[in-house]
Amino acid sequence: MTDRLFMGNTETIRLSSSLCVRCSAPVKPRFRPFCSARCSQLDLAKWLNESYRIPLEQDDEN
Numbered sequence: 001m002t003d004r005l006f007m008g009n010t011e012t013i014r015l016s017s018s019l020c021v022r023c024s025a026p027v028k029p030r031f032r033p034f035c036s037a038r039c040s041q042l043d044l045a046k047w048l049n050e051s052y053r054i055p056l057e058q059d060d061e062n
């Protein structure tokens with residue numbers, strides 16, 4: 001006779017992993033890891049800005 005213990009799956013959902021990285025709103029799968037297209041575009045714009053700021057320190061000495 002075997003008793004099987006069913007462990008409750010109470011912690012299956014982790015909210016911390018599904019929050020927008022910009023505004024902490026619930027993420028929509030379509031815009032992961034953001035909650036909306038707006039947040040996605042804002043973050044992308046920030047990225048582009050920072051990439052433009054990168055000084056050209058790499059000299060091609062050839």
Ligand SMILES: [Zn+2]
Binds near residue numbers: 020021023025034036
């Ligand atoms: Zn957001």
